[in-house]
Amino acid sequence: MDVTATLSLGDPLEPARKATAEMLQNRERTFSLPQPFYNDERLFEIDMQEIFQKEWLIAGMTCEIPAKGNFLTLQVGKNPIIVIRGAEGQVHAFHNVCRHRGSRLCTSEKGKVAKLVCHYHQWTYELDGRLLFAGTEMGADFDMKQYGLKPVNVKTAGGYIFISMAENPPAIDEFLATLNHYMEPYDMENTKVAIQTTLVEKANWKLVIENNRECYHCGGSHPELLKTLLEWDDVTDPRADQAFKDHVAASAAAWDAEKIPYAHASFGLRNRIVRMPLLKGTVSMTLDGKQGCAKLMGRIKNPDLGSMRILHLPHSWNHCMGDHILVFTVWPIGPQETIVTTKWLVHKDAVEGVDYDVERMRKVWDETNNQDRRLAEENQRGINSTAYQPGPYSKTYEFGVVNFIDWYSDRLLNNLGAAPAAYLKGVVTQ
Known part of the structure; x- marks a missing residue:
């Protein structure tokens, strides 16, 4: 809304802004958000104005x-x-x-x-x-x-x-410099989008991100994905066993030999980059774990690069393998409707039908995206009930969700010009 409209009409969202800040300041940190954050039209407009119009x-x-x-x-x-x-x-x-x-x-x-x-x-x-x-x-x-x-x-x-779109967007240059370093082996200027899909999910955008930030649900929902994916992001994960740690160490030695960056790099709670191996004997997120694209990317010679996972809040996660890269972005279109876009990138000289088969390369994530869509939509339907009240997150299996909600709460309070929640004081989230 422009200045003249604001002066003549006032801000119709002002009461909702105050109520939103109070709910965030008083919420239980390790519990899901109060219901309006997932289905209220006014709060959706606040999310768009204060998160999607101000963050990167x-x-x-x-x-x-x-x-x-x-x-x-x-x-x-x-x-x-x-x-x-x-x-x-x-x-x-x-x-x-x-x-x-x-x-x-x-x-x-x-x-x-x-x-x-x-x-x-x-x-x-x-x-x-x-x-x-x-x-x-x-x-x-x-x-x-x-x-x-x-x-x-x-x-x-x-x-x-x-x-x-912010007048003064948050600092991001340190993360971008690190991203340049980690993406160097891929020679991204010489890539192309081989496949792009768009999926509409009847769920609030935060439910889509929350679902992505944990693999608590993976065992019961993603049989195709778990043919290759190891859910842990780091050897410091409390659930990681010695066999996983040994697998990471052996993979890291091979990556070192090829000068492939892999160490965990975090920038507050907003950005994270880390390379983790896939399941032993697999090199790509395909049903059989074999390369989805015969032509490797950039200067990469070894297809067994695991998956370099890139998180960018508020709306993106990525998997970078030796043969192709997956880029996911989330775009809110209503309080209970979200678009998820998926792009599969390959070397620009890779030839469809020769170096890669589109259906084979997209199969795992087509299935996974659709499974996640159903989960998010059922989550939304339950939250809309009068019986819903915030429930507790698991501190081990859902710590990534807690981190996301911490980041979201801090940024929304900051952009609203409100005092931070007591549990966020002193937490660096940028």
């Missing part, structure tokens, strides 16, 4: 816009965004809104243009957002310099494109 989001991959004029579009709540490759390889991001009468400029998901031209009245913008043409109809005193596209903060690292 993964908009896409640099390989999706390889050359000048290539663009991709996305929708963040009510905000259409365009990300485009400009001169000298620079990546720009803008609100996908013409400065004339507000029409969307680009209406396709991806494409390539020489200039950005509004289909409505042909206002024309340079790839860096400058207004180049508005027609003589605007009058001789019309100053085009005042009507460039509204920019969105953008940074790139390790093949990922990050955007933030």
Whole structure:
């Protein structure tokens, strides 16, 4: 809402903002959130304004816009965004809104243009957002310099494109430098998206993330995934046995020999990178555990790289193997509706039908995503009941969920300008 609307109408969410802050400040840390956080329309709007419009989001991959004029579009709540490759390889991001009468400029998901031209009245913008043409109809005193596209903060690292709509987005450069280092073996500029899927889940976005942050449910729900995945993220996990620790040590020695980064790196609770081996005898997340793509990525020679897991809150998790990379992003579209996008990336020279079979490579995560969708939707249906009340998380099996809710609570309170919850005082979450 702009300043004039705010002055004339006030903020209709102000009572909900105060109530939200109070619920977070008084909640039991190791319990799930109160019901409104999962199904209330007002709280959903607060999430969009204070989390998704202020934090850093993964908009896409640099390989999706390889050359000048290539663009991709996305929708963040009510905000259409365009990300485009400009001169000298620079990546720009803008609100996908013409400065004339507000029409969307680009209406396709991806494409390539020489200039950005509004289909409505042909206002024309340079790839860096400058207004180049508005027609003589605007009058001789019309100053085009005042009507460039509204920019969105953008940074790139390790093949990922990050955007933030905040005026002053949170610090992220330390994580991005580390991400560059860990992604170096993959040569991400020479990759391509082999497969992309979009799944609509009838559940709040936080339930989707909570489900991802624990493998407590895996044994009963993900038979395909557990043919290759070892659920532990670190040898310090209290459930990790000696056989797992020995497997990690042997894998790390092989990775060291090839100069493949793998050590656990965390940046508060928002970002984490760690490489963990897959089940012994498997090298990729396929049904048989064999390579999904015959052509390995970047400078990689050994297909047995396990899975490098990258977490980026509020909305992404990733698995990087020797033969392909999986990128998952979560996009809220309503208090009880969320889009999950999955991308499978391979070497740009890999040939479909020769180096990889699409159905074979996507099978495990198609099944897993659909299983998770059902779990999240049933979770949502139960939470909507008058019988729901916050329940306790397991401190061992669900510590990742506790971490996510801690991060979410801290960021929401911070962005609302409220005092932190007592249990979060002194906790560094950025």
